[in-house]
Amino acid sequence: MAYTTFLPPEFRVVIDKEACLQCGRCVQQCGWNVYTWDETEQRPRPDHSKCSACHRCVTFCPGGAITVKRNDLTFKGSDSMSPELVKAIWKQAETGGVLLTGMGNDKPYLRIFDHLLLDACQVTNPSIDPLREPMEMRTFLGRKPDYLEVVPAAAGSRAAGPKSKYRLVTELDRQLQLETPIMFGGMSYGSVSLNVHRALAMAAVELGTFMNTGEGGLHADLEPYQDHIIVQCASGRFGVDTSYLQAGAAVEIKIGQGAKPGIGGHLPGEKIDYQVSITRMIPQGTDALSPAPHHDIYSIEDLRQLIYALKEATGYKPISVKIAAVHNVAAIASGVVRAGADIIYLDGFRGGTGASPTIIRDHVGLPIEIAVATVDQRLRDEGIRNRASIVAAGGIRSSADVVKAIALGADACAIGTAALVALGCHVCQKCHTGCCSWGICTQRPELTRRLDPEWGAAQLINLVHAWTHEIAEVLGALGVNAIESLRGSRERLRGLGLDQTVLDILGVKAAGL
Amino acid sequence: MRSVRPAYREESEPRILGGCGLMGVCDQSGKRMSGELAVRAMASMHDRGNGLGGGFAGYGIYPELPDFFCFHLLYNDEVAKDDTEFYLKKHFKVVIEEPIPTKPVRGIENEPILWRYFLDIPEERLVETQLSAEDYVVHTVMDINTYLDGAFVASSGKNMGAFKGVGFPEEIGEFFRIDEYKGWTWTGHGRFPTNTPGWWGGAHPFALLDYSIVHNGEISSYGINRRYLEMFGYKCSLQTDTEVVTYLFDLMLRRHGLPVEIACKALASPFWKDIDLMPKEQRRLYTALRLVYGSALLNGPFAIVLGMADGMVALNDRIKLRPLVAARHGDVVYVASEESAIREICPHPEESWMPQAGEPVIARVSEKGRRKALTQAKQSAGQRRIAQIHTTAGVT
Structure with a gap:
């Protein structure tokens, strides 16, 4: 031939x-x-x-x-x-093989974010100038009690401070404090390079937000940043030991990923060099296989046991559970919250991946907009919305997406692909090959050295600052000065070109109503 | 067309936006003042309203019947009245039912059927429903306002009442013969909505149990405030953001038992930059407040006056985007949108000031003062009424 x-x-x-x-x-x-x-x-x-x-x-x-x-x-x-x-x-x-790909779903499904329009103030209520007035972005992730118990402070008590007449009785669970409602999603060391992790960690500290280790363990070099790192515990348990769990500000149990719900992971042996091997705690050159399910979680009650085991191991740090947006996501999320999760991380079907079968990436899951809307409403219907924070991820491409996701009901958003793009990623979707010329999604030393972590951190800081300023502009136009007044405020959204079923699911009125 | 309220829909119609004028006066000694005072103050702020809504709430106005829930009802027609009375009689022991006294006033037209009921809750209903008396009343008010077409509960507290309708406040005051009532707290409101569904229920005050709200402003965070309240079973059906303020106070003060100062700090919370500078314990309290009640934060321009059984609270939004002036003379505390309204009824107050953004002005009527006022009032005016109760309900 x-x-x-x-x-x-x-x-x-x-x-x-x-x-x-x-x-x-x-x-x-x-x-x-x-x-x-x-x-x-x-x-x-x-x-x-x-x-x-x-x-x-x-x-x-x-x-x-x-x-x-x-x-x-x-x-x-x-x-x-x-x-x-x-x-x-x-x-x-x-x-004769399964087609593989990287990054997120690139098929032309309806992009709901692009069909949602925001409100603004005119005459009857003044808009607020974000350059002159405070715009509060601070966000706390974690379990909140149903109500607070506040009692008059004992006379002459110094504990309450000189001016306070009242004392808080309720003890709050530990929270993650974010200075902007944007965090970095889980991307493992192994799939991305150590320099990417360094850049993310440095940026997270500077921005007052969090990066997420993904399932590849925490490299020793990142320990100085650990107060701004969420450590992940996934089905392969790579790099998980007591000190790892205790190092993070929170622990995330990864059940699923938006790009590939329901399937495991496979990091080929070629990517497991010495540094990756010690971080993942597996022999050098062996394939790192993450099972599809956690083999100690075959049902919701097993998840509850793991959540509480991790809480015990970490002195009750917040536990996040990451699930992919799938058809029954609202009911699953409700179960996860009742199982004790403090944060529920929803990953939409446009979320990225280092490697996934194309059929899974392109045909499985739900848009994050739908997932956030249904989960938020379900938790409200059950009166348990305050028990867990919602993080929206998997398809957050701009500050406008962040604003809309928060208006639909998310507490914060996480970005993965957008962060990598800030580091030079050109979204060529070849992450699984390990040849990334930009030194992002590769372990080849001649390529990884191309990414200077300090330059990378500066790029990420710029991006998140820019988005945060843009969110402040929107809040000002909406006439509110705190992010919590946008959260779940679907009244400030209108749908244009969405059918009634989608509008009903989103809890959003059509434009003109 | 006569309309006391629009039909309930899960997704309410666009809200009515607008500006307004408001006032509040409270004698902390418990001495009762004629409602004429409130009408006069509101009349001086005539131009802050446009005749599409005015109203008053008075406290201590039914001293002869202080222990019964008094429902002020607005009906579109006799059918609505029959349906609602059937409902009320099923759920309550009706001690007195009577029309709310009015007199014809030029400018007030298409008035609904106005009726008031003094209600007692049969003990067995509380046992059956496992609710507190207050929760029981809240449930019934929500039911009537949501599901009984053409009926609207304007107020549902004890020894208080809300009088409101479509018209300028001074016209409404005259129509309801407000000057014939005496109370230790009065609040008043004149409305300037920017679109025009003239419906009586939409005028202020909005009241639930003993809480009543008059409000100038717009709640830009209405969407999330409403969804937060829905988690606790409140139904927001009235096309206005003011009802969420009433329900938020009910939730935080009555159901969560928060002190009113603290509830105000959740509704108009201090900025993080200020919280960060507070001493440790205070910072812990204010941080927790924002974490737990973030969805209750009222964002956007507002000045409100909350009437309560034991006093009055006036509050501005966190950056003071609407006017509010306060004054004090002896035991009497005055608040109003404009100082002229205060000077109209108290020409030379001992002090007057502009309350800071988010700093509540709190006036409290002492328990002793209220008891004394009630005893005096009962002795003078109550005999006829008490006799009436005995014959109507067989109460001994």
Whole structure:
């Protein structure tokens, strides 16, 4: 046979010969080995089939000579059998394998956030200028009591302070204090590089928020930041021991992930170098397999036992339970809250992943908007909304999404993909290959060293500051000056172009009503 | 068209927004003042309303019957009245039922059927329902206001009442013959809604049990305040943000037992930057308050006057976006949207001031003062009424 594959290259790398300085930097920068150096002609030659359109070469080409284009081969075309499906069939016919991918669902499902509009004040109530008045973003995650017991302070009691006539009797559970309602979602060391973790941890401290270890353990270098780190306990239990659990500000039990609900994880042995191996507490070079379920959680009562075991082990730090948004998410969330979770972390079907079967990523789960709305309402209907905070994640792309998620009922949002994009990720969806030219989703030392953690932290801090300012602008326009006045205030949202069923589920009125 | 309230819907109609004028006066010694005072103060702020709503609440006005819940009812028609009376008689022992006295006033038209009931709760109903008397009343008020078409409970407390309707406050005051009542606390309100469903129930004060609210402003956090209250069984059906204020006070003061100063600090909470500077124990209290009652924070511009069995509280929003002036003369505390209204009824107060944002003005009528006032009032005016009770209900 003359051919090796039916698959045409996805992209074409076009080098402007006039502009090319023949410096060879593209050869050096590409993690995918697209370029080889032609010794005779003294210029780079691209292998189009290897290109992921990550733009590393484009960004670093000093002559600005490189462009990457979609390989726009004309197919006869069919609405039913699209070129993408044809290519997928070829790929599977040639390999016999499950198709893998990275990042989040990229299919054109309805993006509900983009159909929600916010309110603003006019005449009858004044808007508030966020540049002149305080705008309060501080958010506390954790269990809140149903009510407070406050009694008159004993006469002459100094404990209550000179001016306070009252004393709080109720003891509150421990809380996570966030200075902005944005935190970083779980991304494991192993799937991302240690420098990514360093950048996230430094940024979390500076921003007064939290990063999340993901399921890959906590590297010793991150210990100085541990007050701003949530440690995850997932089905593989990688890196979990007593000191790990006690190191974090909170512990998260990961039941599921939006990008791949119901399935486990597989970090290939090539990514398990010495540092990853000691952090994950597994031998170097072995595959790290996370089982699909926790093998000690086959039902809700088992989850309750694990939650309380972790509380006992940590002196009753907040316990978060991360679940993927699936069809019955409201009932599941209610069970999780009743099982004792202090925080329920909902991950929508657009959430990212280091690696997932494409069929799962693209066809399983629910949008985060629906999950937040139904869970918030369900917990209210049951009168237990105060018992747990809701974190919305999996598809938070902008500050507008944060505002809308909070208005639908979330206490805070977590970002993963958006944070990686701030670090240079170009969303090429090839995270599972370990070739990330940007040094983010790889363990190859020549690539990981490209990401300077301090620069990365500055990028993340800028991003979250910018979003926080934007949220303040929206709050001001809404005429409120504290984030808790937006939380669950669906009255300030209107749906445009959403059908009545979706509106009813969201608890949002149509625009014009 | 006569309308006491719109039909209840799970998702209420757009809220009525607007500005207003308000006042409150409270004699902390328990001495009872004629309602004429409140009418005169409101009349001086005529231009703060537009004739689409006015009302008054008085405390200590039924001294001869201080132990019965007094329901002020607004009815669209006789059918609504029959239905509601059937309901009331099923749930209560009706001690007295009578029309609320009114007189014809130019400008007041399409008035609903106005009736008041002094009610006692049969002991066996409380045993059956496992509710406190107050919760029992709240449930019945919610039921009537939600499900009985054409009927609206304007107030439901003891020894107090709300008088309100569509018109300027001075017209409403004259219509209800407010000057014939005497109370130790009065609040008043004139309304300037920016759209115009002229319905009587929508005027202020909003009252539940002994709590009544007059309110100038708009609650920008209404959406979450309402959903928070729904978690506790309150139904917000009245197209107005003011009812959430009433219910929030009921929840925090009566059901959660918070001191009123502390409840005010939850409704108009101090900023974190100030909380962070407080001494440790106080910081712990205020932090907890914001954590637990964050959804009760009233955000947006407002000035409110809360009437209670034992006094009155005036409160501004946390950045004082609506006017509120206070004054004191002897035992009497005055609050109003404009100082002119206070000067109208007390030309030379001993002190007057602008309350700070989020700092409540609290006036309390002493227990002793109230008892004394009641005893005096009973001796003078109550004999006819008490005789009437004995014949109607067989109470001994």
